[in-house]
Amino acid sequence: MVKKNPNNSRNKKHLIAVNKTKKYDAVIVGSGPNGLAAGIVLAQKGKKVKIIEGSDSVGGGARTKFLTLPEYKHDVCSAIHxxxxxxxxxxxxxxxxxxxxxxxxxxxxxxxxxxxxxxxxxxxxxxxxxxxxxxxxxxxxxxxxxxxxxxxxxxxxxxxxxxxxxxxxxxxxxxxxxxxxxxxxxxxxxxxxxxxxxxxxxxxxxxxxxxxxxxxxxxxxxxxxxxxxxxxxPEGGSQALSNALADHFTFLGGEIETGNMVTSVEQLTDATTVLFDITPKQILAIAESKIPDFYVKKLKRYRYGxxxxxxxxxxxxxxxxxxxxxxxxxxxxxxxxxxxxxxxxxxxxxxxxxxxxxxxxxxxxxxxxxxxxxxxxxxxxxxxxxxxxxxxxxxxxxxxxxxxxxxxxxxxxxxxxxxxxxxxxxNPNYIGGDINGGIQDLRQLFTRPANLFDPYRIPDTSFFICSSSSPPGGGVHGMCGYHAAQAVLKYLG
Known part of the structure; x- marks a missing residue:
């Protein structure tokens, strides 16, 4: 069932998805530590969850590759944890x-x-x-x-x-x-x-x-x-942390699809909820037409460092x-x-x-x-x-x-x-090379990405933000994903 929100006087262009008969309770866009953390929380509660990753491997900012010579393992982004x-x-x-x-x-x-x-x-x-x-x-x-x-x-x-x-x-x-x-x-x-x-x-x-x-x-x-x-x-590189998280997620019944860059929410119609392990600029590119106008303005004002x-x-x-x-x-x-x-x-x-x-x-x-x-x-x-x-x-x-x-x-x-x-x-999350998903000054430390009571849910939608652009911000700790997943569980009832 798709229900129009009668209380939304700010923006009439969107609909609230409340259909709980879809294939997935949640689809997560991005497999960084926060996306994986969110997936694990939801899977622990018996939810059917899929993570979609644009790259050929999971990890986001926690990957390890042979960047220089054979046998030399380099952490591409984060390294010390x-x-x-x-x-x-x-x-x-x-x-x-x-x-x-x-x-x-x-x-x-x-x-x-x-x-x-x-x-x-x-x-x-x-x-x-x-x-x-x-x-x-x-x-x-x-x-x-x-x-x-x-x-x-x-x-x-x-x-x-x-x-x-x-x-x-x-x-x-x-x-x-x-x-x-x-x-x-x-x-x-x-x-x-x-x-x-x-x-x-x-x-x-x-x-x-x-x-x-x-x-x-x-x-x-x-x-x-x-x-x-x-x-x-991590012994062997930051990829070891990402792989362990991914393995636990799939052990709990979660699905992971790599090599699929999401460019529109129209690709995600088989999900009751969508979690974005990406930054505001990317969310707007994917879903602006489905987001309330007042919130679009807030995301456009989001500042990168x-x-x-x-x-x-x-x-x-x-x-x-x-x-x-x-x-x-x-x-x-x-x-x-x-x-x-x-x-x-x-x-x-x-x-x-x-x-x-x-x-x-x-x-x-x-x-x-x-x-x-x-x-x-x-x-x-x-x-x-x-x-x-x-x-x-x-x-x-x-x-x-x-x-x-x-x-x-x-x-x-x-x-x-x-x-x-x-x-x-x-890593498209690093807008202009910003590895923290947005500057972490006083204005955007605890209230990122927008100064709202619930920082994870995009108002009047079934979309959620679980990236480092949500509290508590940058760093490899998974807590953005953990808290966003709690908001999803509350939404799903």
């Missing part, structure tokens, strides 16, 4: 039964400096604080309460905005330092070059200027995760860091001081290309022997650039690495470059 291991939903799944193994490097993060030893984030918070000089006590005072409350905070932090949090006192205490800019937080609490650089590197994961409000929230969550679960990587320029490199040996401690870190933040990183991120946000960019680098092959031939290594690195940039940032990235690892360039055997436009061509 603190929030995947911390995710309450992923933790509830038997993913180890499908071969998923997590590797946790001794140091989550190393941050080399020109005139000082590298700053090290150890799994042990006290060891980290010991390396921060007079700022050690301030670091402990800032992070120990968050670490203590970490698991209690996650249901509120990894979900849509809730005016009545599940743990209101803990959330309020966290918010005292979280609802401010990283720049303000760092300037008010830290004096030493080492601590300021470490916090700036964490803040730069927000892909926005460090003086934007709420950049401190991302700083605190990533820092605390480093001490609670580490910054792990800076893009990235990505390098995958096959090396003849390990990176020759000046500070040997960097070889014990899965992730290395390259950008120098707080001031340098803040300037670089501000320039990108203003539409400029930085000659000394902040570089995020992962060296998975130091800890996972499946990534490269014996004695050889891989490098995963990217920097931020203006959205839609086509500039080749290879030299600035490699110069930054060489700055702290002399001789690095001599080890390069082969490199694969991807600018922002090429990133979007590879």
């Amino acid at each position: 603190p929030m995947a291991l911390a995710s309450p939903f992923f933790a509830s799944l038997p993913l180890h039964q499908y071969g998923l193994k997590w590797i946790t490097p001794p140091f989550p993060v190393a941050h080399p400096l020109d005139d000082l030893p590298a700053v090290i984030m150890d799994l042990d918070i006290h060891k980290t604080a010991n390396g921060l000089g007079i700022d050690g006590d301030a670091y402990l005072k800032l992070f120990k309460p968050i670490i203590k409350d970490f698991n209690a905070l996650l249901p509120d932090l990894l979900g849509p905005f809730n005016p009545v949090p599940k743990n209101p006192l803990k959330v309020a205490k966290f918010g005292l330092n979280a609802i401010r800019s990283a720049e303000s937080l760092i300037n008010s609490k830290f004096k030493e070059k080492q601590s300021r650089a470490l916090l700036a590197g964490l803040a730069a994961h927000s892909i926005q200027p460090l003086d934007n409000i709420a950049t401190s929230a991302i700083t605190l969550i990533l820092g605390a995760a480093g001490h609670v679960v580490g910054w792990p990587l 800076p893009g990235i320029f990505k390098l995958d490199i096959a090396l003849d040996g390990p990176i020759p860091w000046k500070d040997e401690n960097c070889k014990k870190a899965g992730t290395v933040h390259i950008g120098g001081t707080f001031e340098e990183i803040a300037q670089a991120e501000r320039q990108v946000f203003e539409g400029k290309h930085c000659e000394k960019p902040f570089v995020l680098l992962a060296q998975q092959s130091l800890f996972d022997q499946t990534r490269a031939p014996n004695g050889k290594h891989t490098v995963w690195a990217y920097c931020h650039v203006p959205n839609g940039s086509t500039r080749d940032m290879t030299q600035p990235i490699e110069d930054q690495i060489e700055r702290f690892a002399p001789g690095f360039k001599d080890l390069i055997l082969f490199r694969k470059k991807m600018n922002s436009v090429e990133m979007q061509a590879y």
Whole structure:
């Protein structure tokens, strides 16, 4: 049965699909971690679910391919997964039964400096604080309460905005330092070059200027995760996580179809509900004529952030860091001081290309022997650039690495470059190279994609958004898909 909505005075062009005799209770467009998570939740409740993926393999932003030379495995997009291991939903799944193994490097993060030893984030918070000089006590005072409350905070932090949090006192205490800019937080609490650089590197994961409000929230969550679960990587590559999720989904009875790019909702008429693991711009291209006008306007106002320029490199040996401690870190933040990183991120946000960019680098092959031939290594690195940039940032990235690892360039055997436009061509969710599915500033952190009470359902339709363009936003944690699936279950009754 198709029923017209008599209460819709804003837009009369669409109909509400309430037919529950269709072949599928839900069809999910896109098989990223959020799409797979949504599928698993629905399948767990006995719903008949199909996932349709445009690419030839599942995974979205969590795929692994041979991008450079034979036998060199590279994570095409996401690589290091603190929030995947911390995710309450992923933790509830038997993913180890499908071969998923997590590797946790001794140091989550190393941050080399020109005139000082590298700053090290150890799994042990006290060891980290010991390396921060007079700022050690301030670091402990800032992070120990968050670490203590970490698991209690996650249901509120990894979900849509809730005016009545599940743990209101803990959330309020966290918010005292979280609802401010990283720049303000760092300037008010830290004096030493080492601590300021470490916090700036964490803040730069927000892909926005460090003086934007709420950049401190991302700083605190990533820092605390480093001490609670580490910054792990899946053995064999990020594809291992995607494959485990897909295998569990099909075990529960779900169906997956790859190699089918959905271009119109008319392709999805055999579904009672449709979940989009894609961003607002793509949803409009597929379904604008079926969406209320007022909501179309909201989606057209949705804002995307800076893009990235990505390098995958096959090396003849390990990176020759000046500070040997960097070889014990899965992730290395390259950008120098707080001031340098803040300037670089501000320039990108203003539409400029930085000659000394902040570089995020992962060296998975130091800890996972499946990534490269014996004695050889891989490098995963990217920097931020203006959205839609086509500039080749290879030299600035490699110069930054060489700055702290002399001789690095001599080890390069082969490199694969991807600018922002090429990133979007590879994964259409990365609009202009934006890997977070939209900028995660205060306006779009908890209320994405539109400021509505239910952020997952497209009003007056049977369509739902389950991508990183919905709360809680970017990152590999599956919680966008989990919460969207709860909204679908409520709709299906």
